[in-house]
Amino acid sequence: MSTLAELTIVFIILLNLALAVSGSMSVCIRLAAIQGVAAGLLPLLAGGGVMRGRAMAFAAFIILLKGAVFPWLMFRAREKTGARRDVDPLIGYPSSIMLCLGAFAASSWLGSRLPLPHSGVAFIVPASLATIFTGFLLITTRAKAITQVLGYLVIENGIYIFGLALFVEQPLMVELAILLDVFVAVFVMGIAIFHISREFDHIDTDQMDELTDWHQSEEGGNI
Amino acid sequence: MLFLLLSLSLLCLSALLTVFCNARPERANFIGAAGAVSASAVGLFPAVRTLLHPAAETLSLPWPVPMASFSLTLDPLSAFFLVPVFILTAAAAIYGAGYFRPEEKKAPGLAWTAFNLLSAAMAVVFLAANAVLFLLAWEVMGVSSFFLVIFDHEKAQARKAAYIYLVAGAAGALALMFAFSLLGVQAGALDFAAFKRPEGPLAAAAFLSFLLGFGLKAGVIPLHVWLPEAHPAAPSHVSAVMSGVMIKTGIYGLIRALGLLSPWAPWWGWTLILIGLGSCLLGVVFALAQHDLKRLLAYSSIENIGIIVLALGLGVLGTAMGLYPLAALAFGGALLHVLNHALFKGLLFMGAGAVLHGAGTAEMEALGGLSKRMPRAAFLFVLGAAAACALPPFNGFAGEFLIYLGAFSALNGPANIVLAALLALAVLSAAGALALAVFSKAAGAVFLGEPRTQAAAGAHDCGPLMNAGMTLLAAACVVSGFAAPFLILPVSTALGAAFGLRTTLDFSGAAATPLIYLTAAFLALAAIVWVLAEKRRFFLGGRQPAAGPTWDCGYAAPSARMQYGASSFSQPLTAFFQPLLRKTLNIPVIAGYFPGKASFSSEARSVVFDHLYAPVIVRLRGLAFRFSWLQHGRLQFYILYIVAALMALLLWKL
Numbered sequence: 001m002s003t004l005a006e007l008t009i010v011f012i013i014l015l016n017l018a019l020a021v022s023g024s025m026s027v028c029i030r031l032a033a034i035q036g037v038a039a040g041l042l043p044l045l046a047g048g049g050v051m052r053g054r055a056m057a058f059a060a061f062i063i064l065l066k067g068a069v070f071p072w073l074m075f076r077a078r079e080k081t082g083a084r085r086d087v088d089p090l091i092g093y094p095s096s097i098m099l100c101l102g103a104f105a106a107s108s109w110l111g112s113r114l115p116l117p118h119s120g121v122a123f124i125v126p127a128s129l130a131t132i133f134t135g136f137l138l139i140t141t142r143a144k145a146i147t148q149v150l151g152y153l154v155i156e157n158g159i160y161i162f163g164l165a166l167f168v169e170q171p172l173m174v175e176l177a178i179l180l181d182v183f184v185a186v187f188v189m190g191i192a193i194f195h196i197s198r199e200f201d202h203i204d205t206d207q208m209d210e211l212t213d214w215h216q217s218e219e220g221g222n223i
Numbered sequence: 224m225l226f227l228l229l230s231l232s233l234l235c236l237s238a239l240l241t242v243f244c245n246a247r248p249e250r251a252n253f254i255g256a257a258g259a260v261s262a263s264a265v266g267l268f269p270a271v272r273t274l275l276h277p278a279a280e281t282l283s284l285p286w287p288v289p290m291a292s293f294s295l296t297l298d299p300l301s302a303f304f305l306v307p308v309f310i311l312t313a314a315a316a317i318y319g320a321g322y323f324r325p326e327e328k329k330a331p332g333l334a335w336t337a338f339n340l341l342s343a344a345m346a347v348v349f350l351a352a353n354a355v356l357f358l359l360a361w362e363v364m365g366v367s368s369f370f371l372v373i374f375d376h377e378k379a380q381a382r383k384a385a386y387i388y389l390v391a392g393a394a395g396a397l398a399l400m401f402a403f404s405l406l407g408v409q410a411g412a413l414d415f416a417a418f419k420r421p422e423g424p425l426a427a428a429a430f431l432s433f434l435l436g437f438g439l440k441a442g443v444i445p446l447h448v449w450l451p452e453a454h455p456a457a458p459s460h461v462s463a464v465m466s467g468v469m470i471k472t473g474i475y476g477l478i479r480a481l482g483l484l485s486p487w488a489p490w491w492g493w494t495l496i497l498i499g500l501g502s503c504l505l506g507v508v509f510a511l512a513q514h515d516l517k518r519l520l521a522y523s524s525i526e527n528i529g530i531i532v533l534a535l536g537l538g539v540l541g542t543a544m545g546l547y548p549l550a551a552l553a554f555g556g557a558l559l560h561v562l563n564h565a566l567f568k569g570l571l572f573m574g575a576g577a578v579l580h581g582a583g584t585a586e587m588e589a590l591g592g593l594s595k596r597m598p599r600a601a602f603l604f605v606l607g608a609a610a611a612c613a614l615p616p617f618n619g620f621a622g623e624f625l626i627y628l629g630a631f632s633a634l635n636g637p638a639n640i641v642l643a644a645l646l647a648l649a650v651l652s653a654a655g656a657l658a659l660a661v662f663s664k665a666a667g668a669v670f671l672g673e674p675r676t677q678a679a680a681g682a683h684d685c686g687p688l689m690n691a692g693m694t695l696l697a698a699a700c701v702v703s704g705f706a707a708p709f710l711i712l713p714v715s716t717a718l719g720a721a722f723g724l725r726t727t728l729d730f731s732g733a734a735a736t737p738l739i740y741l742t743a744a745f746l747a748l749a750a751i752v753w754v755l756a757e758k759r760r761f762f763l764g765g766r767q768p769a770a771g772p773t774w775d776c777g778y779a780a781p782s783a784r785m786q787y788g789a790s791s792f793s794q795p796l797t798a799f800f801q802p803l804l805r806k807t808l809n810i811p812v813i814a815g816y817f818p819g820k821a822s823f824s825s826e827a828r829s830v831v832f833d834h835l836y837a838p839v840i841v842r843l844r845g846l847a848f849r850f851s852w853l854q855h856g857r858l859q860f861y862i863l864y865i866v867a868a869l870m871a872l873l874l875w876k877l
Contacts (some may be wrong), residue, residue, distance in 0.1 A: 090859065113877050136866045140859045148858075 036066025131158030230266035255335030259316035291355035318692025398436035441473025459576020492540025499533025551729030552629030560622030574604030616745035
């Protein structure tokens, strides 16, 4: 229906692939922010040109939060913790991009099977699912805590796009609620990451298994 | 209903306020106790009125939780259980205000919050008319009492007790959810009024899971393992509430469930009878072997719950076989014992708390001679002990008397009822005799003789607030003992709400004459005692009776260690029951003519836990550790598990 909206969808999918292969932390943060802004613009583009004041205000708020506030918080957390500048993947970039492409293929199949109300924009459901999967990919295959917050934000972008597909009428109210949750979560995570790095001198979640408790309980312990 | 809502709000409000009083113990004591006492006074009024003028009041508010409605129903059965809740809450709160010493390091603010929440949750459990609301209140009750059990969290034993308590509570709630969903599936709603009786095996499954869930809370053997751990660990007035009324929520639930599942199968009655018999006998035998006063009382609670469940079983069997007088007397006796046990067990736990407070320990072998140091508490404890042994004229007698009467009335019935009645009579009388031994041991070892340790010698009497709480309950024990005929009306209306009008009529017909004779006998007994006391006064003629040391056959240097101890007093009985008790004895071998120093110790471990639960737990632990490779501490993989689970759910529903 709306060519501009479909182009944005394609752009978001390409951003997913870029997120999967880029090795620099700052690039990743920027990519996630750009994706958030693109997602924020989507309802305006898909709305068929009728710009209502409330929709505009919501979109502006979302774009401000995702495009400015979140990247700022993330950069600040990275600076404070003195993390190295690469994302420190647990699997190689080629396998990352293969997984991302696989996720997109799976999402296309899943999108055709899910019983959803038809929305005007093509590929919106597969794109949202692919974005969610990319977020999960970032969370599960990257070692640093910051990347996991990043993955969380990408998942949120995906949920937002999915919400657009589902709630054609009133997506923004739902989204706003989710967004507030995410905002608090990012805030808390920023603080937590800072404290973890001060305590352990690194934010490798990989090495956090020294906190696990099952070494002790193997002895028998208390019932 | 308005008064009840006010009462609940008072409890919740004071619970909320005490949260902020952690730094000021006096203020927390005041707000907590004042909230609980005023809430009880306000709540007692509608409860008593409903019992005297039977009517069911319902309040239903919409509640956005699916399948749920905020429905409270005050019918005579709820009211009957609410009365002891409010009496005991008030007495325990007064006592607790003196029990939490301001000079102690530990702030009582949060304990008061948990206590008042516990009271409110119990009241809602008795009032709820919707399964979701019921379960919610049930969980709040469990959690708030968990925080009270773990009040002395620096003690490893309290932590262990709280852990076992939490697990038992969760298991019970699980069984209840299963049972309610069985009923709910058929009815399509979770309001009690909407439930229909399930058919055939479904009804049996519902009965068994209700029995499991409510039996866990009531603490029947073999589901009792949490009870002797948790009740002694909590502060004493909380133990009083937990043992006095909280475990009765299990009995209440059982009665309600029976009401939902009627008509009953005879084997349900047999199941309840066997569980009751086991709890009754084993509870009192285990109590005999305990060294800690509060643990002893906890086991005695198991015995009393056993009596109540036994009576319920007799009632169910009697109804199923058409012996209505037996059923009415047994059900009535069970309800009466619920009330009476709440009063005297509350008093006893508070007495134990007074000992703990005054002497710093509740270990019976370390006490002794406290009646000279804390005469008031000693008097009140002995009074409670007499009630717990079902000695006339106190209140423990009436309920058991009715159960005996019911059992006797069944003796000319069909053969298998005769068997049940004979079993009940035999076990009840054996348990009664053993209970007497238990409480003679407890009262004798703690209050009589000479102090065995420095701590006991330096014990002090408790403050006015603690005494007031105990006196209130002691007065209730005496009054409800003498006023048994006046309890016929409340019990019969409660029976009517639970089991139908027929039981009401049968009960008031069968119980009235015996109870009136009973009170007449009690009054005669009191008169005889009074005459004897007057005679004694007359013969003394104003002279003081002389008190001297016990004559010790001319031995000149008796010491406190030569007294009968708690264990030595009960040794003949515990030796007889050794196959059940499995006490671990550490007996020194004495060889030669001049043996050196030797020591003897005995320990009564929890038999059921050691031989039934511990092997299962070891197996489960072994099984769980086979999967420990799943738990490697890598966050990424944990998230991957979640993603995989979500994907599986999505694909499964596709």
